[in-house]
Amino acid sequence: MLIGPDSDQTPALSIVMPTLNEEAGIAECIERAKTAISELGMTAEIILSDSSTDRTPEIGRDLGAIVHEPDQSGYGYAYRYAFDRARGEYIIMGDADTTYDFEQIPRLLAHLREQDADIVMGSRLEGEIKPGAMPSLHQYVGNPLLTKFLNAFYGAGVSDAHSGFRIFTREAYETMNLETTGMEFASEMIMEAGAQDLDIVETPIVYHEREGKETLDSFSDGWRHVRFMLVNAPGYLFSAPGLLLGLAGLVVMGIAYTGVSIGNATLGTHSMIAGSLLTIVGYQVASLGVFATVASDPIQKPTDPITERVTTSLSLEHGATAGLVLFGVGSLYAAALVSQWITNGFASLEFTMSSLIAFTAIIIGLQTVFSSFFLSAINR
Known part of the structure; x- marks a missing residue:
């Protein structure tokens, strides 16, 4: 049932493994994949997306695998390069280091079909992790935290976001606009699937100890995942913190200006300055x-009404006009202060909370004017 690249048959399954010096485990992975193919009775191809300097590609070819050599480096790029050349209706992905048992392909495929899903993921955290298979830092801190990030930001609803053992339909792959080249590819697939309303389901799997040298860098690769998730969710990275900071600043300024007491405390000039700074920074x-x-x-666009309104319907003219009005109101008060200063013979003027409000309005007004022009320039 295993077919090669020159066969006229179109395989039902494409089993893709990225390989980087995996000669210690590649033969076992391929043999397990062959067992799964035999059990299913479906035509299949095994693809190695290989960047090795050892005997990995030679072993793969001897065992009937198709070997592609990506023209760029990177875990994500290796997968994308192979996916673009895969011919099967179903695509299976998994690391070639014996950590994933490819004999479980029939079970995952059955689950995909039973649930009528687009993607099925093998969950290590809901299944069994063999002793020594995963560092404690990854098992109890890294993977659970990254999964919580992904679920919170993108509503993924998965238990093990970075499991590398997955099956998905060709249609699902073509729906997702995958672009990353590094380890963040695992996160991007789930984020894109959520953005495209694809159905992701999970099933428990056993995670085994790897053969060969570990290539994962815990901290740098973990940070790549977090950075990618944040950059593609500006609502969480910018909009929500900005709105909270701005609202907090306005509240502090309002309380300080009106002189309302909070228990035995009364906010004064210093609180007014802090509120002004918070408002400006938040904006x-x-x-x-x-x-x-x-x-x-971004993959996950902000959904708050202010950002949606600004990005979809606010014109340069409206934004610039609003900024000029705000700037003008503040400037009138500032002009009155300058006039008073001149009239008093350039003597020192008493600092007032009203003057701080005026200066805050001037700054935000100017920001609005120039931001409107900048937004117009990048939105052409």
Whole structure:
């Protein structure tokens, strides 16, 4: 049932393994995949996306695998390179280091079909992790935290977001716009699947100890996942923090200006200054959310009404006009202060909370004007 690259038959399954010096475990992985193919009775191809300097590709070819050599480096790119050349209706992905048992392909495929899903993932955290198969830092800290991030930001609803053992339909792959080249590819697939309303299901699997040298860098690869998730969710990275900071600043300024007491405490001038700074910083951070949404086309766009309104219907003229009005109101008060200063013979003027409100309005007004022009420039 295993067919080669020159066969006229179209395989039902494409089993893809990225390989980087995996000669210690590649033969076992291929033999297990062959067992699964035989059990299913379906035509299949085994593809190695290989960047090895050892005997991995030679072993793979001897055992009937198709070997492709990606023209760029990277875990994600190796998968994408092979997926683009895979011919099967169903695509199976898994590491070639014996950590995943390819004999379980029939069970995962059956689950995919039974659930009428687009993607099925083998969950290590809901299954069994053999002693020594996964470092404690990954098992109890890294993978659970990254999974919580992904579920919170993207509503993935999975228990093990970074399991590398997955089956998905060709249609699902073609629906996802996968672009990353590194280890963050595992996160991108789930994020894109969620953005495209694809159905992801899980089933428990056993995770085995690997053969060969570990290639994962815990901290740098973990940070790549977090960075990718944050950059593609500007609502969480910029909009929400910006709105919270701005609202907190306005509340502090309002309380300080009105002189309302909070218990035995009364907010004064220093609180007013802090509130002004929070308001300005919050406005700037929230503006970055708008810019990131328009300029980068993130996977998860902000859903708050303010960002949606600004990015979809606010014109340059409306934004610039609002900024000029705000700037003008603040400037009128500032002009009155300058006039008073001149009239008093350039003597020192008493600091007032009203003047701080005016200066805050001037700054935010100017930001609005120039932000409107910048938004117009990147949104052409």
